[in-house]
Amino acid sequence: MSAATTERTYLEAIREGIRQALASDDDVLVMGEDVGGGFGGAFKVTQGLAAEFGDLRVMNTPLAELGFVGMGTGMALMGLRPIIGMQFADFISSAFDSIVQFAATTHYRWGAPVPWVIRAPSDGGIRSGPFHSQNPEAWFVHTPGLKVVAPATPEDAKGLLLAAVRDDNPVVFFEAKPLYRSISGPVTDDDIALPIGQARTAREGSDLSIVTYGAQVHEALAAAARLSADGIDAEIIDLRSLKPLDLEAIAATVQRTGKLLVVHSANRMLGVGAEVAAFVGEELFDDLDAPVRRLGALDTPVPFSPPLEDAYRPSADTIEAAARDLARY
């Protein structure tokens, strides 16, 4: 295997992951609203794939999330590996029964694997209003039988997409849509899946730990750059996988720094950060030098207007302020 890489945007990396998944296995197919033909999806992630692989393998569905996720489950039970597209993560609620009642419980109940992936373009900050901005990952982290991943970099987006397709369990794959075209980076050319369930150190540091995922990894990196100018050295852990959670990596960083700030774009109330904080409080109390802090969105619907959305959602500014407080504790 060569270590060759190509500079790709986050979006291009996902497309390349899907392309390699399709190329490597005839059982893989892409389905969802508008994903096929020359259109290639609301965000153009699947553009060009129907031309390369045909309409059978890159198929449009009617506007019917409950139905087409259920259909994907039936395909998966028969050994296919559908990559099911949500146009926006917000619409995944329409498919809730198919996901949490049927797909997530099947292996436990009667032993049949359901190897599908749902791609869910999530997160806001791009003025898309209450129904095109949501971060519903906690619903699925709360559901036994699902895996949930949320990559923050182009390299992880491609590698985890490949892993999700090849996993024998239903995987909800949260794409941070603010990152689609705003970030790029080197992406391994070869078809190599990254392991699901392993966090990544996005920045090494010794004064405090910021545990986060998705688009907030980049907000945290921006905050950390400002903090370092004042001698505050933040470590950033990018969870990458929310279910399973890499508790070892969380424990290791807390033991190193003694201070924990958890950040996510989803609302704070019972979000993934609540589980991380509870784990650290229960298992690592003696390692803590300060109370655990959490930053998440407000417990409101996602507001549209720029000043409202900025007040709603964590950002480099609010991370920086919270980290300064924590560093001083």
Added chain:
Amino acid sequence: MSEMPLELTRQDRIELYRWMRLTRAFDDRMVAMWKQGRGVGGTFSGRGHEAISVGAGMALGPDDVAAPMHRDLGCYLVRGMTPERIFRNLLGREGGVTNGRDANLHGLGDLSLGLIGFVSHLPASMPVALGAAMSFQYRSESRAALTFIGDGASSTGGWHETLNMAAVYRAPLVVIVENNQYAYSTPLDQQMAVDDIADRAAGYGMPGVVVDGNDVELVLGVTHVALERARRGEGPTLIEAKTMRMLGHAIHDGAEYVPDELLDEWERRDPLVRYRNRLAAEGVTDDELEAIDATAAVQIDAAVAAAEAAPWPDAARVGDGVYAP
């Protein structure tokens, strides 16, 4: 069975009766056990639905896939799921289909038998059966998927989404609606403003067929035709089988809300009795029929005894199997 329904042999007919008899014997025993307090949790009787579950089940080819529900015991049996495995499931024992994970007739899935287990959120199996059908289309296989649903779930959005997609894709799918007059306590006139659910098929662009759900040969025949059509790539069919839920929604439900006259009327059309009388009139001897009845009773006796003697699942393994390895 591939030439059904045009030419049923004497032996074919005896087989149909044998499976209905076994299904009824299972159901009767189950109901009795639950009334005696020998059950675990709740359960669901399919009494009165045997002609549908057996007739449609017998129409399936060996490579077809079925996604039945809780009134379709006969379909599970016909596909080869043994009474003992199902009784173990009902009693929450090791060696049941779900090893104690799922209750009563829920979750009776076994892909080696071409069976997809259902969840309570009916009609959640409908789009799943469509997906199985679409996998056959994707792989250019001459196979079909069959699913069963009730009149109640025909009110849901998932029902509509599935039938619309099935028609759009010309999927090899057959959907049988078991119209048994009641969704729990709610009668048909409070559920829909049409006389025949099958009429809705026209709105999706697929054939809709009404069949007497208490006539096993008719059910077998229309299902056979629909499955053949599906396998030929001509698309889905909606079959409405009219029948009556002869007991309550679930075992605890006395169904006092159902008028006695309605039950009396349907009791006279009992699918098992009706078919037994027909076979007798056509020359199957009492000895033959009684032998079938006796064999079914013996099979159920053995299944119940084995299930009641079966071990409970190991509580230490409660977390096993949430994920595929």
